[in-house]
Amino acid sequence: MKNYVIGLDYGTDSVRAVLVDSENGKELASDTYYYPRWKEQKYCNAAINQFRQHPLDHIEGLEKTIKGVVEKSGIDGQAVKGICIDTTGSSPIAVTKEGTPLAFIEGFEENPNAMMVLWKDHTAIKEANEINELAENWGGENYTKYEGGIYSSEWFWAKITHVIREDEKVKNAAYSWMEHCDLMTFMLIEDQDLQSFKRSRCAAGHKAMWHESWGGLPSEDFLNRLDPYLGELRRRLYNETYTSDEVAGNLSAKWAQKLGLSTNCVIAVGVFDAHSGAVGAKIDKHTLVRVMGTSTCDIIISSKENVGDKTVKGICGQVDGSVIPEMIGLEAGQSAFGDVLAWFKNVLSWPLDNLIYNSEILSEEQKEQLKAEAEKNFIRKLSEEAEKIDIFESLPIALDWINGRRTPDANQELKSAISNLSLGSKAPHIFKALINAICFGSKEIVNRFEEEGVKINSVIGIGGVARKSPFIMQTLANVLDMPIKVAASDEAPALGAAIYAAVAAGLYPNVIEASKTLGSDFEAEYLPKKEEVKVYAELMQEYKELGAFAEKSATRKISRQ
Numbered sequence: 001m002k003n004y005v006i007g008l009d010y011g012t013d014s015v016r017a018v019l020v021d022s023e024n025g026k027e028l029a030s031d032t033y034y035y036p037r038w039k040e041q042k043y044c045n046a047a048i049n050q051f052r053q054h055p056l057d058h059i060e061g062l063e064k065t066i067k068g069v070v071e072k073s074g075i076d077g078q079a080v081k082g083i084c085i086d087t088t089g090s091s092p093i094a095v096t097k098e099g100t101p102l103a104f105i106e107g108f109e110e111n112p113n114a115m116m117v118l119w120k121d122h123t124a125i126k127e128a129n130e131i132n133e134l135a136e137n138w139g140g141e142n143y144t145k146y147e148g149g150i151y152s153s154e155w156f157w158a159k160i161t162h163v164i165r166e167d168e169k170v171k172n173a174a175y176s177w178m179e180h181c182d183l184m185t186f187m188l189i190e191d192q193d194l195q196s197f198k199r200s201r202c203a204a205g206h207k208a209m210w211h212e213s214w215g216g217l218p219s220e221d222f223l224n225r226l227d228p229y230l231g232e233l234r235r236r237l238y239n240e241t242y243t244s245d246e247v248a249g250n251l252s253a254k255w256a257q258k259l260g261l262s263t264n265c266v267i268a269v270g271v272f273d274a275h276s277g278a279v280g281a282k283i284d285k286h287t288l289v290r291v292m293g294t295s296t297c298d299i300i301i302s303s304k305e306n307v308g309d310k311t312v313k314g315i316c317g318q319v320d321g322s323v324i325p326e327m328i329g330l331e332a333g334q335s336a337f338g339d340v341l342a343w344f345k346n347v348l349s350w351p352l353d354n355l356i357y358n359s360e361i362l363s364e365e366q367k368e369q370l371k372a373e374a375e376k377n378f379i380r381k382l383s384e385e386a387e388k389i390d391i392f393e394s395l396p397i398a399l400d401w402i403n404g405r406r407t408p409d410a411n412q413e414l415k416s417a418i419s420n421l422s423l424g425s426k427a428p429h430i431f432k433a434l435i436n437a438i439c440f441g442s443k444e445i446v447n448r449f450e451e452e453g454v455k456i457n458s459v460i461g462i463g464g465v466a467r468k469s470p471f472i473m474q475t476l477a478n479v480l481d482m483p484i485k486v487a488a489s490d491e492a493p494a495l496g497a498a499i500y501a502a503v504a505a506g507l508y509p510n511v512i513e514a515s516k517t518l519g520s521d522f523e524a525e526y527l528p529k530k531e532e533v534k535v536y537a538e539l540m541q542e543y544k545e546l547g548a549f550a551e552k553s554a555t556r557k558i559s560r561q
Helices: 055-073 125-137 156-166 168-173 180-188 201-207 220-226 228-235 253-259 273-280 338-356 364-388 427-451 464-468 470-480 492-504 511-518 530-560
Strands: 004-010 014-021 027-034 080-087 092-095 176-179 247-250 266-268 287-292 296-302 318-320 328-334 458-462 484-487 522-526
Touching: 004 055, 004 180, 004 273, 004 492, 014 055, 014 492, 027 055, 055 180, 055 253, 080 180, 080 273, 080 492, 092 156, 092 180, 125 156, 125 220, 156 168, 156 176, 156 220, 156 228, 176 180, 176 201, 180 201, 180 247, 180 266, 201 318, 201 328, 220 228, 266 492, 273 287, 273 296, 273 328, 273 492, 273 511, 287 427, 287 464, 296 427, 328 427, 338 364, 338 427, 364 427, 364 470, 427 470, 427 530, 458 464, 458 470, 464 470, 464 484, 470 484, 470 522, 470 530, 492 511
Parallel strands: 004 080, 080 266, 287 458, 458 484
Antiparallel strands: 004 014, 014 027, 092 176, 247 266, 287 296, 296 328, 318 328, 484 522
């Protein structure tokens, strides 16, 4: 009998399952579920950067997609030997002593603070600033040093601190908190004990200031100085963490029956999507893997000998085993990548949404046809027109900080800006400027790694943007002045999760060997065009100057407040 594994990838808008033949890496079936409550933007308030998700979206998606891939492939569910779950992060949620999300408890069903606090939620800027100030000045260990030296509002402790200060009921009812990847893994296993449950090394190390050198999470003393609740919470969390090639538990009888699988199926320790995607793309030393979607995550691995005691400044953490066990995983990223272009699309769509689609002249059928046509061709047409613009033509200069800045040097209080506009600046000109901006932001990340002594020889792109936009990928190759390969798999993070599952199930001896067989091939390569590299370098300088101005203006504004 053949053996199979499943990777489950929770993204911002949807969850995707991939069923993989463990012998050759063939992706036999995939299935996607879009979160219905999230689609309605329930529990969200974009005006204050509040983005929350109901765990029912995730549970319903798990059942639908896993059943979907088993049914589509026609395999015997008993042959599925392992499942691994990757998610966005940091995306914590309050739970009871039994590990039940607070959103399922009476009285909290519609409370945004009882929902999962999505990675892109930036309501905790004030709390992140407090953590940074305390870490720098309290006189003890600086717990941010393996997090790039700056703690972000996107991360575990800042988000929890914000929620419990804002909502006394949630504070009193929340026994503990779990990262999204831990929660979904915990829900699937048979022996559910919150205290002994194997938490993700990836999540804890990159977002919760966990490090083996100080015995796990930050000290109770440090956390008490932020809020006494956090000191109490630490005792209800964990000290040990685990890499995703390890078994968290076996599939429970309840879920085995529901999904048509076997209780012999192992559930691997959870992981974050970018780190999983890097494994799915066959990451190697000195290779930067860019997971390019609504935001980006940039992953590099290095040997412990190469990194030594060095801490890389301004990134999103360096963690032993977060990508490949026994190697250091380094993470960076942009808070907005595809989201920058989505924002511009929404701005341009306002007249359509408010004038055309609401017109009484058109029939409902005509409106739906127009909507479908616009959705299909909007970005494509802008890209085609932007690509026609001569590189030497005067262009606006834009910043990619539409949702703050993640790397280098996290600062979620920063805003985007556009300069050099003129009467000749049409929509394609602005669109091209925004594409340049997201590529310049990428270059800043590469520069920071190289300034800190982390060597990069090649770049791999994965995700929707990498596969669907040759224009963006060619621009990125020109800006980075590096060749970029694109992974062929539509589902590299889910494929990476399946690779972890195969190792946890004992089908391969380690992640490196498994990724060689099961990892994605490459479908395209973009080479920098030397005649354009110099021009982009000059535009990059203008990007830096605008960034310095915007950052200085933001600092003045904060000081006045």
